[in-house]
Amino acid sequence: MQDLLQSRRYLLVLDDVWDDKQPTWQRLKSVQACGAKGASILVTTRLPTVAAVMGTMPPHELSMLSDNDCWELFKYQAFGHNEVEQVELVDIGKEIVKKCGGVPLAAKALGGxxxxxxxxxxxxxxxxxxxWNLPHDENSIMPALRLSYLNLPIKLGQCFAYCAIFPKDEKIRKQYLIELWMANGFISSNEILDAEEVGDGVWRELYWRSLFHDIKTDKSGKVISFQQALSTCIKMLFIALLHCEERRQLSSSIGDLKHLRYLNLSWGRFETLPESLCKLWNLLMLKLDGCRELQKLPNSSTRLMALQQLSLKDCDKLSSLPLHIRKLTSLRILTTFFVGKEKGFHLAELGALKLKGDLHIIHLERVKSVMDAQKANMSSKQLIELGLKWERNDEESELEEKGEDIVEVLQPDTQQLESLMVKGYKGANFPRWMFSSSLKQLVIKGCKEVEGLHEALRHMTALKRLELNDLPKLEFLPDCFGNLSLLRQLTIGFCDKLRCLPTSLSHSNLNSLWIYGCHPDLEKRCEKEIGEDWPKIAHIPRITVGGEGYDSD
Known part of the structure; x- marks a missing residue:
């Protein structure tokens, strides 16, 4: 932070501060003293003690909402846009609003x-x-939130009560919480939705009732974390959860935990896992992300018939999955699949699996025919993120049919696909589906034969990030960047034949442009103020060309 603020005039906003410990503020204050004259810090808080500790001038106290404004907020939550209000309910509602004390969150919670x-x-x-008669601080929202909690349906109440395992004010990851609800049997699939989608609906309903707040979203607008508005005091009797970070060995006694539903071994340093793990008949989720030393999974892993999620991100030394992974018929999320050379490890193993979420397929050079690729039944997969990776192996490449035809039949349900990564593809042209209008992120790496991008790029109106890396035959980019109004980040690396940028970049809304390892002519054309292509990119706030970085004035 000091490096960022050093000698700069800045405005730093600290929103919704609860920590009123003076030593904490003094430490933060010493870090921020490096700014230039005029640097300011704005703090918002609900606690007068925080204002007293942090303030260097008298605090500005916001007034409460008027009864009329509070009623409008309550009415919107309680009746929505179009419903005709019942007179007898309106009269009671206005009495309830008076008890909210002008606090917006209380009005929202009770309206919900x-x-x-x-x-x-x-x-x-x-x-x-x-x-309403219990002791509480002036203008407290606690009675309203307690009422909201006590009137939850049984399923929602159970799910919300589970949040008691998290410390007060902790940022809770939404996906993690839904997985824990699933692991404890609080939610399950129905005829229409799977368990994770049911969990997403439960979370949204609790949020609508104002029991969750301070949400954080990713670049695509999806909620990734939040906080509780009400700290529950209900203790859980049993939590089917086990974490084993940084361990080198997992005891074979793990197989004795017959009721375990959620097993998180992420970032462990195991090379192998005990076969006894395959006795966990009730296991729903097995997370092995970041186990960089893991070389193989237990041979009997396909006995985990209840398993719904197998997460293998960043398992660098893992090179295959157990034989006949298709036997895991309950599997819905499989983050990584390795195509093998022998039957039982072919791409056809994915055929019957109803996968969704993230999937990265590695060793696609081992797919020998279009028929083999078709057996994967990729069109049935409702994926959000897809990675397709070919390794360099000239001997195997000579045996495969035309790569472009194989890739054509690897198309998933593109209506839901948001992110696509293609690495090592050996064809000269990409199929149309890889430029789906639903994509928000497209990464293309190490595709040695590709000379140009599909004209469908101009229709990728949802695209936010485009990365082109190690495309030695790419000579030009489509002149369509003015159409890509949401594109914010463009990275171009090691595209040796690319000598100039398209004119339409001058009409782009990019926040960041990074060019490196490309033809010297391109880097020269992008030199600040003097380069021939500089007028096309001068409006972009952050530009890095070669080793030179430019910030917009």
Whole structure:
């Protein structure tokens, strides 16, 4: 932070601060003292003690919402846009709003609580609840949130109560919480949705009731973390959860945990796992992300018939999966699949699996025919992220049919696909589906024969990030960047024949452009102020060409 703020005039906003410990503030203050004259820090908080500790001038206290404004917020949550308001409920609702003390979150929470309640007695119950009479701080939202919690349906109440395992004010990862709900049997699939989609619906309903807040999203707008608005005090009797970070060996006694549903061994330093792990008949999720020393999975892994998720991201030394992975018929998420040379390891093993989420397929050079590729039944996979990787192996490459025809039949359900990575592809042209309009991220690496990108790039209106790396025959880029209004990041590396940039880059909305290892002519044309292509890119805030970095003035 010091390097970032050094000698700069900055405005730093610290939002919703709860820590009122003076030593913490003093440490942070000493770091920030490196700024230039005029540097300022704005703090928002609900606690007067925080303002007293951090403030160097009198605090500005925001007034509470008026009853009318509070009613409008409550009414929107309780009735929505189009519903005709019942007069008798309106009168009770306005009495409830007065108890909110002008606090927006309280009005939202109670409006969400009553969203689907239309009986007069249900509204009266909220208005006359004894919780309003419990001791609490002035302007506290706790009675409203307690009412919202106590009136949850059984399934929602169980899921929310489970959040008690997290410390107060901890950032909770949404995906992780849903996995824990699944592991403990709080949610399950139905005839239409699988368990993870049910969990997503439960999370959204709890958020709608204002029991979750302070959400953080990724670049695509998906929620990745949040905090609880109400700290529950319900203790869980049993948590089917095991973490084994940094361990080199896993005891064979793991097989005795017959009821274990969730096993997270990520970042362990195992080379192998005990065969006894395959006795965990109830295991739903096995996470092995970042186990960089792991060389093989237990031979009997296909006995884990309940397994729904097998996550193998960044397992650098793993080179194959167990024989006949297709036997794991409950599997919905398989992050990595290695194509093998022998039957039982072919791409056809994916055929019957109803996969979704992320999937990276490695060793596609071992796919010998279009028929073999078709057996993967990729069109049935509802993937969000797909990686396709060919390794360099000239002997195997000579045996395969035309690579372009094989890739054509590897098309998943592109309506849901958001991210695609292609590495080592040996064809000269890409199929149309790889430039789907739904894609938000496209990464193309090490494709030695590719000379140009598909004209369909101009229709990728959702694209936010494009990376082109190690494409030695790429001579030009399509002149369509003005169409890609959401594109923010463009990376071009080791494209030896690319000598100039398209004119349409001048109409792009890029935030970042990175060019490296390309033809010297291209780097010269992008020199600041004097390069021939500089007018095309001068509006981009962050530019790196070769070793030179430029920030927009």
């Amino acid at each position: 609580l009553l969203r689907f309640k239309r009986e007069r007695k249900e509204w009266v119950y909220v208005k006359e609840s004894n919780l």
